[in-house]
Amino acid sequence: MANPPVRNRKPILSIGPEHFVNRELSWLEFNARVLEEAEDPTNFLLERLKFLSIFSSNLDEFMMVRVSGLREQMNGMADPEDRMPETLSIHEQFRQVHARTHSLVERQYACLREQVMTGLAQAGIRVLDPSSLGAAERQHLDNYFLQTVFPVLTPVAIDPSHPTPHLRSRGLYIAAMIDQAQYRPGASHTLLAVTHLPPVLPRLIRLPGDGFNYVLLDQLVGSRLDQLFSGSRIACWTTIRITRDADLDIDGDQVLHDLSQAVEEGLKALRHRDVVRLEVAPGADQALVEAVRRPLGLSNEEIYVVNGPLDLTAFMEWHGLAEFPHLRDEPFTPRRPLGLEEGTDFFATIRKKDVLIHHPYESFQCVVEFLQQAAEDPDVLAIKQTLYRAGSESPVIRALINAAEKGKSVTAVVELLARFDEQSNVKWARQMERAGVHVVYGFVSLKTHCKLTLVVRRDSDRIRRYLHLGTGNYNSSTAKIYTDLGLFTARESFGEDASALFNYLTGYSTGYQWRNFIVSPDYLQDRVLELINREATRARAKEGGRIFAKLNQLVDPEVIEALYKASQAGVKIDLLVRGSCCLRPGVKGISDNIRVLSILDRFLEHSRIYVFGEGEQAEVYIASADWMPRNFRRRVEIVFPLLEPVLKQRILTNLVPIYLGDNVKAKQMQPDGSYRRVTVEPGAPSLRAQLKFLSEPPIPEFTNQIVESPN
Numbered sequence: 001m002a003n004p005p006v007r008n009r010k011p012i013l014s015i016g017p018e019h020f021v022n023r024e025l026s027w028l029e030f031n032a033r034v035l036e037e038a039e040d041p042t043n044f045l046l047e048r049l050k051f052l053s054i055f056s057s058n059l060d061e062f063m064m065v066r067v068s069g070l071r072e073q074m075n076g077m078a079d080p081e082d083r084m085p086e087t088l089s090i091h092e093q094f095r096q097v098h099a100r101t102h103s104l105v106e107r108q109y110a111c112l113r114e115q116v117m118t119g120l121a122q123a124g125i126r127v128l129d130p131s132s133l134g135a136a137e138r139q140h141l142d143n144y145f146l147q148t149v150f151p152v153l154t155p156v157a158i159d160p161s162h163p164t165p166h167l168r169s170r171g172l173y174i175a176a177m178i179d180q181a182q183y184r185p186g187a188s189h190t191l192l193a194v195t196h197l198p199p200v201l202p203r204l205i206r207l208p209g210d211g212f213n214y215v216l217l218d219q220l221v222g223s224r225l226d227q228l229f230s231g232s233r234i235a236c237w238t239t240i241r242i243t244r245d246a247d248l249d250i251d252g253d254q255v256l257h258d259l260s261q262a263v264e265e266g267l268k269a270l271r272h273r274d275v276v277r278l279e280v281a282p283g284a285d286q287a288l289v290e291a292v293r294r295p296l297g298l299s300n301e302e303i304y305v306v307n308g309p310l311d312l313t314a315f316m317e318w319h320g321l322a323e324f325p326h327l328r329d330e331p332f333t334p335r336r337p338l339g340l341e342e343g344t345d346f347f348a349t350i351r352k353k354d355v356l357i358h359h360p361y362e363s364f365q366c367v368v369e370f371l372q373q374a375a376e377d378p379d380v381l382a383i384k385q386t387l388y389r390a391g392s393e394s395p396v397i398r399a400l401i402n403a404a405e406k407g408k409s410v411t412a413v414v415e416l417l418a419r420f421d422e423q424s425n426v427k428w429a430r431q432m433e434r435a436g437v438h439v440v441y442g443f444v445s446l447k448t449h450c451k452l453t454l455v456v457r458r459d460s461d462r463i464r465r466y467l468h469l470g471t472g473n474y475n476s477s478t479a480k481i482y483t484d485l486g487l488f489t490a491r492e493s494f495g496e497d498a499s500a501l502f503n504y505l506t507g508y509s510t511g512y513q514w515r516n517f518i519v520s521p522d523y524l525q526d527r528v529l530e531l532i533n534r535e536a537t538r539a540r541a542k543e544g545g546r547i548f549a550k551l552n553q554l555v556d557p558e559v560i561e562a563l564y565k566a567s568q569a570g571v572k573i574d575l576l577v578r579g580s581c582c583l584r585p586g587v588k589g590i591s592d593n594i595r596v597l598s599i600l601d602r603f604l605e606h607s608r609i610y611v612f613g614e615g616e617q618a619e620v621y622i623a624s625a626d627w628m629p630r631n632f633r634r635r636v637e638i639v640f641p642l643l644e645p646v647l648k649q650r651i652l653t654n655l656v657p658i659y660l661g662d663n664v665k666a667k668q669m670q671p672d673g674s675y676r677r678v679t680v681e682p683g684a685p686s687l688r689a690q691l692k693f694l695s696e697p698p699i700p701e702f703t704n705q706i707v708e709s710p711n
C-alpha cells in the first residue's frame with residue numbers, strides 16, 4: 001500500500017478531547033477484528049472456531065476488568081485509574097460499551113450458527129440435541145448421566161432454609177423454576193432452583209460410534225432435571241453464566257507481612273465480588289430470568305441473551321482433533337537461529353556476537369537450552385531472572401530449580417500480581433523457594449513486567465555476564481503462538497545495566513546511571529517524548545523525521561499529543577498497534593502524517609519495537625512496554641537498543657517493511673476509530689506478513705555474521 005504523503009504544516013489546530021478515541025470502545029474494535037477473523041471464509045474452519053473462542057475469552061476478561069471498573073466509577077465507588085481526554089460521561093461510556101458488545105455478540109453467534117457449525121457439520125463434526133437421538137444413543141446418555149454426571153451434581157432449590165447459593169464467576173449453571181408436588185411450610189409452591197455444572201465434567205460429550213457427534217453437558221442435564229428434582233414438576237429451565245469483577249487490588253499503602261499471602265486472600269475475596277454480566281440461553285422464561293437477575297442487582301444492559309451455547313471456549317477441544325488436519329492451519333516447526341543450533345555452546349556463541357531471535361518462527365527452545373546449559377555448567381556462578389507469566393508447566397522454572405539444587409546462586413523476581421496468573425505464580429514461587437531459589441516478589445505498587453535473564457559465569461579470562469532480554473514472557477506455551485523478539489548478548493554495558501536492575505528489584509538500590517537500558521517508571525515516558533520531539537525538530541529543520549512503533553496498545557495521552565505535534569511538524573509516522581489505540585490517525589491538520597495499522601493473524605502480535613529516525617541515523621529499540629500510563633508509571637519495564645548494525649538492519653530492512661507491506665491481514669484505522677482492510681494496488685502481489693516470516697529461511701547476512709567481541 002502506498003504511504004500517505006508527508007505534509008510539512010505548522011500546528012494550526014489545537015488538540016482537544018475530540019481527538020482521542022475512548023479506550024473501552026477502541027478495545028471493542030480490537031475484539032471486532034478478532035471476530036472478523038472468525039467470519040473470514042478464507043480461514044480454515046477450526047481456525048475460525050478458535051477465533052470465536054478467543055473472542056469469548058477476550059470478552060470475559062474485558063468484562064471482569066474494564067467494564068467492572070466503569071461500573072464502579074458509575075456507582076461512585078472508584079475513581080478512574082488514569083485521566084484520559086474524554087468527550088463521553090461515565091454513564092454514556094457504560095451504555096455505549098454494552099450496546100457495542102451486544103451487537104458484536106449477536107454477530108459472533110450468527111457466525112457460529114450460520115457458517116462455522118454448518119461447515120463443521122458437513123465435515124462430520126456435529127452438536128446434536130438429545131431429543132433428536134435414536135434409542136441406542138439415548139440409552140447411552142441415560143447410562144452416562146446416571147453413572148458419571150448425576151453423582152457429581154448438587155441440585156439446590158432456593159427457599160428461606162436454602163438461600164441463594166454462591167454463583168461462581170464464569171461457572172455454568174442450569175437455572176429452573178420448579179413446582180413442588182408436596183407443599184413445605186414457609187416455602188412457595190414455585191421455587192427457583194440452580195445446579196452447577198462443574199468443570200470436572202466434560203462440556204462436550206462424544207457419542208459412541210465412528211462419527212464425531214456430541215451432546216452438550218447443559219443439554220443433557222437440562223433434559224433430565226426431573227431426576228435431579230424428583231417429586232417436583234419442571235416448569236421451565238435455561239442455562240446461565242455470570243461474570244464477576246476480577247480486578248485484584250492489593251493496597252500498596254497497607255502494611256503487608258507476606259505479599260503471597262495477601263494475593264491468596266485477595267483471590268479468595270474475588271469470588272464474592274459484584275456480578276457484571278449475566279448470560280442466558282435463548283428462549284428463557286422471563287420470570288425465571290428476573291428471578292436470577294434481581295438478587296444480582298444487574299441492569300437490563302448487563303443481561304446477554306445468547307443464541308447458542310454459552311461459553312464457546314469449551315469448543316477449543318475440537319481444534320486439537322487429530323482426525324481433521326485439513327480443517328486447521330498446517331503445523332510448523334520453529335527453525336533454529338544460525339549459531340544456536342542444537343548442541344551449540346551458547347556461551348561461546350554469545351561471547352562472539354549478539355543474537356536476535358524472532359519467535360515463534362525461531363525456536364523458544366533456544367531460551368530453555370540457554371538456562372539448561374547454565375544450570376549444568378560448573379563455571380556458572382549465578383542466575384537471575386524476572387518471571388511474569390511462566391505458565392502451568394515451565395521448563396524455564398525447572399531449569400532454575402535444577403541450578404539451585406546444584407548449588408548455584410539463583411534469584412527469581414516473580415510478579416505475583418500478573419492478572420489471571422496470580423495463583424500459578426504463587427505456586428511456582430513456593431516451589432522454587434523449597435528448592436533453594438531466592439524468590440523476590442518485586443514491589444507491591446509496581447508490577448515487574450520486564451523480561452530479563454542474567455547469567456554470571458567464570459570464563460577462562462574473567463567473570464562475564466550473559467543476558468537474554470525480550471518482549472515476551474518466559475512461557476514455553478505462549479512462545480509457540482505469540483510473536484516476540486529476544487536478544488542474547490554479553491555486552492559489558494548491558495551486563496552492568498542488568499545487574500543494577502536486579503539490585504533495584506531485590507534491594508531497592510537507586511542512583512545508578514543507566515548506560516543502555518531505558519527503565520520505567522522513572523525514565524521511559526520522558527525518553528519516549530524526547531525521541532518523538534527530536535524527530536519533530538528534525539522535520540521542522542527539513543532534516544527528515546521518521547517514527548515507527550509496533551505496540552500492543554497506544555493509550556498514553558501525553559505520547560499521543562506529542563505524536564500529533566510531530567505529525568503537524570511533518571514527521572512521517574507509522575504505527576502498528578494490535579489492540580487499543582486512542583489516537584485518531586488521518587485527521588486533517590492534526591494527524592495527516594500518521595498511519596495506524598493492525599494485524600491479526602494466526603499468531604498474536606506481541607513484540608514491541610520502537611524506531612526513531614531513518615537510514616544510518618535510525619535508533620532501533622526493543623521493549624517490554626507499550627505506550628500506556630500503566631507501563632510508564634506503574635510497572636518496571638526495560639527498553640534496550642539494538643547496537644549491532646547487522647541486527648538493526650534486520651529490523652529496518654526485513655521486519656518493518658514486511659509488516660508495513662502486509663495487504664492480506666492488515667487493517668488500517670480510520671479517523672472515527674473504525675478499521676478497514678488496506679487497499680491493494682492493482683496488480684500488486686499479496687503479502688501476508690506472518691506467512692512470509694514462516695516461509696523465509698534463516699538469512700545469513702542477518703544472523704551468521706561474527707562481529708568483534710561486544711566486550
